[in-house]
Structure formats: C-alpha cells, structure tokens
Amino acid sequence: MDLLAKAAELIAVPSTADRPEQLARALDLVLEFVGPGFTVERFASRGKPSALVRTPGPRPVFRILLNAHLDVVPAGVYEARRDGDRLYGRGAQDMKVAALVMADVFRELAETLPYPLGLQLVTDEEVGGYDGTAHQLAAGVSADFVVIGEQSGLRVVTESKGLCQVRLHATGVSAHAAYPWLGDNALVTLAGAVQALLRRYPVPAAEKWATTVNVARIETANTAYNQVPADATAWLDIRFPPEDTDFNGRTPHEIVAYLRSVTGVAAEVDSLGPPHHADPDGADVARLREAARCAGFTGELLRKHGAADARFYYARGVDTVIFGPGGDGQHGPDEYADLTTVEPYRKALASFLTAVAAGPAVRRASGAG
Template structure:
C-alpha cells in the first residue's frame, strides 16, 4: 500500500490536462512503467493524444477482457496538483477520477496477465475528459476488441451497467445591431437566444433531485458584441445534454436528426459539436455476475448502478461489446475537494483479481 500511495502521489501531482501534451505523456509513461517489463506495449497517437495497450508478448489478440483507465484530468488550480494525504483519503485533482484506480489496474494486470488462461489487455488513454475519441475511440477503430471491458471509473465497488449518452451543441441566434438608446431600431439576439433556451428548458427542466431523465446544462452564453451601448446582433449558447436510452427524441438518432429536432424545439440555428450514444451492458451476463460476486467476496454488496456521466464504455457498447464501470470509492469528482477513499483500494484490488481469475 505504501508503494501504491507513493506512485499515486506522484501521478496526481502531474497536471495531465488536455492542453499539456507533455504531462499527458508523463502520466502515461508512469503507469506503463508501473505495469512492469515483459509485456508488449503498443503505442497509439491521435489528435495529439497518446495512449497505450499492454498485453502478454506477441501479436495483439482479440482479448477476453480489457482493463481500461484514463489518465487525463479536468483543469484545476495549481494547489489541487499538490496531493494531500489526510484521514484515510488522498486529496487532489484526479485522485478519484481516476488515477488511483489506474494504478491498481496496472498492479492487477502485472500480477495476473501471465497466469490467466486467456488474453488480457490493459488500455491506458489520455483524452476521456475531452470525449475519448482519440484514446479508446481511436483504439477501437484500429481493431482493439474484447469480450468484456472493465473501466476503472469511480463506483464504490458497485457495477455500472448503464450510463447516459452525451450531446454537446451550440444554439445560434441572430438579430440586428442598433444603438442601445434606440432598441426598437434593432433586434436583440440575446433576447432571441434566451427565449430559445427557455423553450429547451421547458422541454427538459432541471430536475429537483436525481432522476434518470434527459438533462440540459447551459454551460456558456456569448455574443461577439463588446460594447454595452449596442444591441447585440448575434448570440451563442453552449449546451451539455445527457440523455438515457429511453429518450426517443435523442437516443438512436444521428447528428442531422438531432440538429433538426433541436432546431424545431428552440426556434434558432443549431450546431452539434459531439454526440456519444448511451452505454448499456447486460446486467445478467456471466461476466457481470462474476464481477458482482467478486465485489461481495471483498466485503461489498456488489450492487448495480446507473451513472449520469458518459464514459468510454460507449465506444465498446456501440460495437456490441459489454463494458462496465467498476472502481474504488471517493467523492468530489471535478471539484475542489476531490479525494480517493483509501480504505476501498485493497478491496478493489482483491475484487479485480478474483474476477479476472474466475473468467473462463
């Protein structure tokens, strides 16, 4: 445990955000080294983002199982990259999401990859927080496949078999510029945009409590105009939309269909920047049952969980491969007090090891 904590402190201290390619590479190399020598390390690069795939020496197989971990983090103040150990917790950006889990996965891979009677892969990526298209998505496009994938995102040793899709769009409103003292001579694009946002939020109101429903977050509103004494002629809003598989207007639709639907709903122009489908794995599969049993053997209930956030499992789910999220505990993801619960680390290691050894 002391050795793992030392590695975790060093890894969390790396500010591996999307705008720091040298730090992404440094974090990736640290975890590759953690897995140890004697494995084939296949390197990938797409969109400037490095990733790696480790397996027993030889030609890349179709894997029975893959352990997947991302090493990038969302931006944070400098002090969050100075990790702190306190009261059984490791605080710092990425401690929970998901650098501690990545190190445990590397340790487990090192321990069991040569002994299990099937090909096991360790997949390390550095772009999950910005969409995953250049990491897991790129590797899947390059032919990486498996029967079952375990993603080490935080779950408190519960098994996540379903997560929402992700849709990021921009709403564009146009008007007519005029002097602010004579607003009747212009057409205020900001007012057009806020009316459009109102129509979208009327259809998808912010839930008062947790709900398995489509949510819309207005992340940013901007206009090109900078003068206060001018009626703005343009306005744009950036939206983050999360949707379950049960939303008939969004799930199973392509970019053009979604853009047309939102254009009709909002009454303004729409640009779809990214679309990721909901993820689903069979909760009754033999692998999910085995993973839940391994969690129970480690002292946890092994319950099923649905997650509102999207993860890289959707790239496998889209190819008919079951992928689940299964990780240690913690809290504060993407926040100022993010931490990993160190009491869950050894049970997590034990559960992963038991699961992998139980697979036929």
C-alpha cells in the first residue's frame, strides 16, 4: 500500500519533457522513496536530470543495473484512479509503477548482496534517452547486465526494434490558388512522397516483426486558402528490426540517400538508434526467466516493437533486457498498470538478484516465447 500510495503521487506529477521542474520533482519523489543510506550521483544534460543510486564507496562496474525512466508523454489529466486490479493514469504502465518497484527492491537488497547493484533513474526516455541513460554512459557508468523496467507482463524482452525519426521536405512554387497550373504544390508532392514510402512499408493489418512507418505530422508555412504552398514537411517515426539492412547499420547520410531514392524528396534524420539484442541463452537471462516462472508467469522471451534505452547498452556490448509488470494502454487515455502483476514482479526481481549472487549454476532457458 505504501508503494501504491507513492505511485498515485508520482502519477500526479506531469513529468513531460517541456516541464523540467516536474522532471526534477518526479526524480526527487523516487529518491525520497529509496530513502537514506545510499550514495546518489546526480547528472544533468540539456535540462534533463537523472540519478544513479548505489551503496557508498567508489563507483563500481555494476554487476546488475536496474534502469527506470520517470518521464511521460503529455496527457490531458495527470492523476491516478484505481478500479479493482487496475491503476489508471499517465505513466502507470509506462513506467512509474515499475520504477517504484525497482526502487523498493533496490533499497531492500542493495546492501545485502555480495556484488554491486545500481539503480539508474532517468527523465528523458520518451524523447530519446540521450540526456539520461546515454549521458550517464558517456560519464563512465557501466554494468555487466542491465534490467530495464518497461512493461512486459513479466516476459523477458531480449530484442527490440531500432528507431529512426526523420523529416521529409518538399519544395514547390507559390501561386494564386485560382491558377494552380502556375505553381507547384509542395503539399501534393509531399503527399506522393509519403505514399511511396508507405507502399514500401505498408501498415500491417496485425502485429508483425517488420519495418513500420508512422506519419506523425505534416506541416507547411502556408496560411492562406487561396495560395499554392511552396513548402511542406512530414515527420516520420520509423521502427525497424535488425533484418532491415536499409536502416540497420546505416549512417544518417546513407539513410537520407535511401529515403530520397524511395520518395524523391529531401530527407533529414533527427534521431537514429540501433535495434537492441541480448543473448537469449545467457546465464542472466536464464536466471531472470526462472525467477518469472517461480513468480507464477511463463518467463517466455518477447520481442518489442518499441525502442528503449537498451540500445545504448547494446552499442557498448552490454546485455540488456526489458522486464516489467503488466498493464495496457500506454501513451493513451486508458493507460493502466495491472496490479495483480506488481507483487509477482517484485518477487521475481528480488529472486533474480539473489540468484545472481548464488553463482553460475543455473538451468539454461530453452526456446523463445
């Protein structure tokens, strides 16, 4: 109940990217929940605060690092509402409840484990993670194995898609709308370019491990009905699996050239992150799967379509998994955390950390879920 009360308080914090004071407030709430007796290293980059919590002494290479983000995407209302076994509210599933569970397990076990355990709290995952997890890694934070508490229903995510956020730019010639043949409508050109890309990557009718393109925004500087637009820009969010070599392993310059060849218009890469992969047969993955099974869940492996901060660790050769409680509706008005999974999630995390201490003897996991 203490955790749920704190979750309601944390969900009420509108910790969006454009509210730096609220990001700091969310971070302080979780640090207060962890309590005294630990070393807290604070970081900041471009207005985004983060923290690394550990036992006192020089910063080690952490045997296990628990990673949680406290920022959320914007919502109309920021408040928690419980309905039976569901806790509704922005960030309930993604991922404020999981962050508090991680903080709770950390404060209980960090001082008792025979290896260094860290708790990494960041506030910019929803806008790329470059000023939180990536910033801390650049500052020397390191680990052998990382668990990110994003929602997974106690399944173990060993693979997730890469992320490429781009803008397509079309130019034309302005003219009076009554005489469109005297101009060149940039919006029409852009619409054709977007359709060409969607023909290459059609929206799947159902879940599919394939590259997807989301058209997030189309804009023009034109403000008049009776004028042919001379410029237009489309914002695209592209998610790609490791198998798509048109994106995976490519530089921004190469992706720009590829998109121009498909669309016929100029492109600009705003953000690029690789897919993430962890060894599904690794000993720590096996321990975590066994811990999930002991908590009453299948412990199956899962691939996620969304990108996460795991990609920053993957780029440094650190095995990282996503492992979190259940829920649904992330980024939507009906987002909720499944409270029936919270205590099993807590038990599984604690059991996993204890099993790591027991050494290499572990039953190997077999097969992907």
